[in-house]
Amino acid sequence: MAGTLAEKVWESHVVRRADGEPDLLYIDLHLIHEVTSPQAFDGLRIAGRRVRRPDLTLATEDHNVPTTPGPITDPVSLTQVETLRRNCEEFGVPIYPMGHAEQGIVHVVGPQLGLTQPGMTVVCGDSHTSTHGAFGALAFGIGTSEVEHVLATQTLPLKPFRTMAINVRGTLPEGVTAKDVVLAVIAKIGTGGGQGYVLEYRGEAISALSMEARMTVCNMSIEAGARAGMVAPDQVTFDYLKGRDHAPSGADWDVAVADWEQLVSDENAVFDAEVDIDATKLTPFVTWGTNPAQGLPLGDSVPDPRTIADEHERAAAERALEYMGLHAGMPLRDIRIDTVFVGSCTNGRIEDLRAAASVLEGRQVANGVRCLVVPGSARVRLQAEAEGLDRVFTAAGAEWRLPGCSMCLAMNPDKLAPGERSASTSNRNFEGRQGVGGRTHLVSPQVAAATAVRGFLAAPADL
Amino acid sequence: MDSFTTHTGIAVPLRRSNVDTDQIIPAVYLKRVTRDGFEDGLFAAWRQDPDFVLNQPQYAGGSVLVAGPDFGTGSSREHAVWALMNYGFRAVISSRFADIFRGNSGKQGLLTAVVSEADVESIWAFCDEIPGAALTVDLESRLITAGDLSIPFEVDDYTRWRLLEGLDDVGLTLRHEQLVAEFEARRPAYKPVVQ
Numbered sequence: 001m002a003g004t005l006a007e008k009v010w011e012s013h014v015v016r017r018a019d020g021e022p023d024l025l026y027i028d029l030h031l032i033h034e035v036t037s038p039q040a041f042d043g044l045r046i047a048g049r050r051v052r053r054p055d056l057t058l059a060t061e062d063h064n065v066p067t068t069p070g071p072i073t074d075p076v077s078l079t080q081v082e083t084l085r086r087n088c089e090e091f092g093v094p095i096y097p098m099g100h101a102e103q104g105i106v107h108v109v110g111p112q113l114g115l116t117q118p119g120m121t122v123v124c125g126d127s128h129t130s131t132h133g134a135f136g137a138l139a140f141g142i143g144t145s146e147v148e149h150v151l152a153t154q155t156l157p158l159k160p161f162r163t164m165a166i167n168v169r170g171t172l173p174e175g176v177t178a179k180d181v182v183l184a185v186i187a188k189i190g191t192g193g194g195q196g197y198v199l200e201y202r203g204e205a206i207s208a209l210s211m212e213a214r215m216t217v218c219n220m221s222i223e224a225g226a227r228a229g230m231v232a233p234d235q236v237t238f239d240y241l242k243g244r245d246h247a248p249s250g251a252d253w254d255v256a257v258a259d260w261e262q263l264v265s266d267e268n269a270v271f272d273a274e275v276d277i278d279a280t281k282l283t284p285f286v287t288w289g290t291n292p293a294q295g296l297p298l299g300d301s302v303p304d305p306r307t308i309a310d311e312h313e314r315a316a317a318e319r320a321l322e323y324m325g326l327h328a329g330m331p332l333r334d335i336r337i338d339t340v341f342v343g344s345c346t347n348g349r350i351e352d353l354r355a356a357a358s359v360l361e362g363r364q365v366a367n368g369v370r371c372l373v374v375p376g377s378a379r380v381r382l383q384a385e386a387e388g389l390d391r392v393f394t395a396a397g398a399e400w401r402l403p404g405c406s407m408c409l410a411m412n413p414d415k416l417a418p419g420e421r422s423a424s425t426s427n428r429n430f431e432g433r434q435g436v437g438g439r440t441h442l443v444s445p446q447v448a449a450a451t452a453v454r455g456f457l458a459a460p461a462d463l
Numbered sequence: 464m465d466s467f468t469t470h471t472g473i474a475v476p477l478r479r480s481n482v483d484t485d486q487i488i489p490a491v492y493l494k495r496v497t498r499d500g501f502e503d504g505l506f507a508a509w510r511q512d513p514d515f516v517l518n519q520p521q522y523a524g525g526s527v528l529v530a531g532p533d534f535g536t537g538s539s540r541e542h543a544v545w546a547l548m549n550y551g552f553r554a555v556i557s558s559r560f561a562d563i564f565r566g567n568s569g570k571q572g573l574l575t576a577v578v579s580e581a582d583v584e585s586i587w588a589f590c591d592e593i594p595g596a597a598l599t600v601d602l603e604s605r606l607i608t609a610g611d612l613s614i615p616f617e618v619d620d621y622t623r624w625r626l627l628e629g630l631d632d633v634g635l636t637l638r639h640e641q642l643v644a645e646f647e648a649r650r651p652a653y654k655p656v657v658q
Contacts (some may be wrong), residue, residue, distance in 0.1 A: 015646045016639050022621060024636060026646050028654055036540065038496035047633070052643075055656040064494070076494040083496045094657045115655050127539040127563060141563055143541035145570035145632070153636045155643055159619070191481055192533040192559055225536065227562050248653035256653040291481050291536070312480040312532055319479075411490040430485040430537060432508050 002266035004163045005232050006198040009138040009263065013121050015155055022157040028120040028137075030057045030150045031106045032093070034064055034084040035411070036125030040148035041087040051091040052154045058115065059088050059095040062105045066413050067374050067401035072098075077412065091151075104377020104403045107131040107345035111215065112379055114244025118233035118260040123150055128345045128427060130221040134214035135241075136233035136263045138198070141222060162272035164197040164226070165265075168205040170280040175461060177355070178213035179347060179425070179444035181205065181277070182220040183285040187295040189275055194226025197273065200265060201231050205279035211240040212351045219346045220427050223292035232264045284459040286332055287429045287442040289320035294429075296332065298447065298459055304328035323431055324439050325419070332457050335441065339422040340371040340452040341434075342445050343401075344408040347425035348376025350383050352445040357389040359449035359460045360396040366455030371398035372414060374406040398452065410435045423451040464572045466629030469601040470553045472526030474609065475516055476590040480531035484564065487535070487543040501546035521595035528555045529586045534575075535564025544571045554600045556607065556616070558583055569622040570632065576600055576607065576616035585612055602626060 003011070016024040030053075037059070044051070051057060061084065064077040072078040081098070088095040096102040102109060107128055110116045116132040122139035123129060125147040132139035146156055166185055186193075199221050206214065214231045221229030231237075238257055241247040248256040265271075287295040288302050294317065296303065305317035305328065321327065326335070342348075342356045353375060365371045373393045375381035381403055384390055390400045407414040408426035416422055416438025425448050429440040441457060450458040492504025509515045516522055528547065534557040535543060544567045547555065554574040568575045578586075589596065589609045598609035600616075602623060607614040618626075625632070636643075 016642050020620060024639065024642070026643070026650075028650075029657075035493050039498050039541075042497070043633075049633070055658050058657045063490075074494075080494050080496060115657065117655060120654070125539055125541075127537065129539075141539035143539055143544070143563060143567035143570065145541060145567065149633050149636065152633045153640075153643060154647075155636055157632060157636065159621070191536050192561075195559065195562055222537075225533070225561060246655040246657075248655075252653040255651070259651065291483065316480055409485075409490045411493065428483075428485065428537060430483045432489055433485050436489070436508060 002269040004265040004269045004271060005136060005200055005230055005263055006138060006163050009119055009121065012119065022159045024155050025121060025158050027123050027150050027154055027156060028056065029110065029115055029122045031110055031122070031124035032057065032059045032147065033062050033106050033126065034080045036144050037087065037147055038080065038083045039144050040151055041091065043148040044151055049152045051093060051151045054092040056154060057093045057151070059084060059093050060103055060106050060109050061098050063405045063409065063411050065098050065404040067404045067406045069402065101378050104379065105345045105348060105405055107219065108348060108376035108380065111135070112377060114241055114247035117241060117247065118237060119263050123156065127222040128219050130227065130229050131215050131219040131345055133218040133221065133228050133230040134211060135237055136230055136260070138228055138230065140227040162197045164194065164199050164273040164275065165271040166199050166201045166275050166277065168201060168203040168277045168279050170204060170278055171208065172205050172279045172282060175446065175459065176282045176284065177444040177446060178209055178216040180282055180285040182217045183287065183295045183442060184282055185277060186220060186224045186293050188277065189224050191223065191291050191293045192225045194221060194224035197226050199226045199229040201229060206231055207234065210351060211236060212349045215349070216346055220292065223427060233260045284444060284447050286447060286457055288324065288326060288332060289317060290323055290429055290431050291316070292427065292429060292442060294320055295442065298332055298457060300332055302326045302328055302330045302332065335457045336455060337369060337423045337451050337457060338420045339416060340369060340448050341407040341422055341424040341426060342372065342448050343374030343376065343406050344426040345376065346427045347445050348374060348380065350380050352425065353380065353384045353389050356445040356449040357392040359446055360398065360452065361392050363396055363453045363463070365397035365452045369452055369455050371452040372401060372407060373398050374401040375403045377403050407434050409433060423448050423457060464629050464631055467572050467574055467602055467626040469599060469603060470526065471597050471599040472553060473522060473524055473595055474527045474529050474586060474590050474598045475522045475525035476587045477516060477528055477530040478587060481533045481536055482530055483537035484535060484540050484543040485537055488540065488546040493540060493542050498545050499549055501542055502549040505546040505550045524551065526551050526553050527598055527600060528552050529583060529590065530555060530557045531583065532557060532559040532580060534560050536561040539563045541567045544568050544573050548573050556583065556586060569625065572626060574600060574602060574618065574626060576618060578607065578614055578616045582614045
């Protein structure tokens with residue numbers, strides 16, 4: 001029977017199938033971090049259970065870590081990080097702690113080590129696990145009970161999903177990025193549009209993206225309600241993986257590639273839903289509201305809620321404008337920004353930093369604007385420094401930080417103050433996401449950098 | 464996990480759509496390493512507003528949350544479920560739940576009852592009519608009763624069975640450990656290991 005990519009990966013991981021019960025799926029890689037794992041390890045201890053496959057489990061510290069030098073000063077954050085270290089030691093799980101050469105945001109670390117590979121199942125107690133789908137892996141976020149389940153059994157009982165093809169047709173215009181693509185997709189299908197689906201991003205515009213750009217797209221699948229997003233592996237994927245620490249080598253490489261080449265949706269496979277996006281019409285995209293679907297092209301104006309037909313969406317837009325301190329009809333380019341954040345599992349990779357640096361080179365961050373550049377991992381930081389990007393950032397007046405989740409989620413010292421407004425390359429613009437009362441506009445690294453220079457939402461072409 | 468068969472409690476109308484997990488419990492409250500005490504962070508930002516529904520005395524002790532569509536979107540934090548349960552909620556009624564939130568709820572014994580948007584409106588109207596009135600959520604018969612209203616709700620068969628029995632997923636899976644071992648023996652040799 002013809003199958004989609006997602007169905008093929010699913011089928012190859014079924015450990016047990018029984019009528020009326022969810023399939024039991026094997027998990028190839030389990031990533032953990034300090035926030036969603038302590039209660040899972042506790043559960044194991046109480047039940048006297050072990051970690052079945054510590055060799056398929058990797059821990060890193062990311063959500064709580066400060067991005068300035070020095071120890072964690074918040075005692076509660078410190079407890080959480082120390083608890084992770086203790087748990088990893090007790091259960092034999094490898095860990096990359098703060099200061100380690102491989103430490104970083106969990107979704108940056110896995111791929112850069114070559115641990116994320118096509119056709120794998122990857123889970124983590126973090127919704128942005130969808131990132132790893134860029135390799136043609138079935139990767140999704142799980143809750144703490146599921147973390148415990150995977151630790152104990154290396155499997156998960158899962159209900160079947162439906163499949164949705166996101167066809168991004170044509171070529172992206174110059175200056176339009178993966179972030180703009182995914183923000184446009186979310187605006188089109190809504191925060192609940194992907195619920196119950198695995199998205200497969202297809203089409204010329206997706207094939208032309210680098211691996212890192214594909215990760216940006218897949219990362220935000222969850223913002224459309226989908227637990228997973230995937231891109232079929234191709235030569236771009238294989239070239240990215242070859243030679244990485246954990247990628248297959250020697251004869252194994254050829255066997256693996258032969259398997260990976262089968263991981264495409266069959267010609268006559270049927271998706272449960274299809275969405276078409278015309279890549280040629282896309283422009284830099286920004287959000288104006290308090291959910292990631294409330295976005296528009298940068299050239300547009302803040303929408304008038306009265307023109308929104310759906311009652312719930314209208315009410316949500318009214319609330320969003322009030323929270324964001326915006327009024328209908330205001331051009332998005334007139335929105336003044338206090339803080340610019342470049343980083344996160346969405347846009348904290350080397351290509352993102354290069355893109356931001358190329359805009360900031362020879363320019364200055366506007367007066368009164370704070371600009372944070374936070375590499376996604378220690379490796380990304382080293383690479384950026386080797387390329388001199390750090391000097392571009394600091395010369396422009398931006399702050400060059402240590403790796404971590406930073407201002408994406410207001411769980412560490414990097415936060416917005418009440419009423420402060422950011423242009424952020426992260427993934428969520430929820431109320432208070434970056435700090436109580438903070439206001440977030442989601443943007444690409446290029447738009448973030450241009451905004452830092454102008455002090456108002458801007459694209460590089462505006463400079 | 465405690466089993467869930469039927470629950471009667473005060474219905475709390477939350478007239479908002481897209482209630483994301485950062486609203487249910489902001490990240491700053493996620494730092495505990497236990498499963499209890501998260502009620503202090505429940506809807507922390509909204510509770511600053513004295514008019515917020517949970518601050519109204521008639522809804523004190525509320526245990527059934529009745530919310531707009533797309534409840535629980537965003538982060539995978541199970542803390543959102545713990546916060547609701549620590550506060551005293553046993554069930555959430557909405558027309559649409561985010562997948563991860565719904566899954567997490569099922570693991571903890573928080574019932575997510577799916578009804579139509581029109582039914583949510585009817586229950587909200589019931590709450591307006593008699594603020595602080597109780598309703599009953601009966602999982603056995605998949606029925607919500609509120610005054611004269613009798614509203615069937617959806618919950619999948621497997622989750623319903625696990626909730627009714629109060630079963631622990633890990634224990635269920637470990638019954639099939641042999642199948643897991645057999646699967647592991649078949650995995651391709653090139654699959655990566657961390658160490």
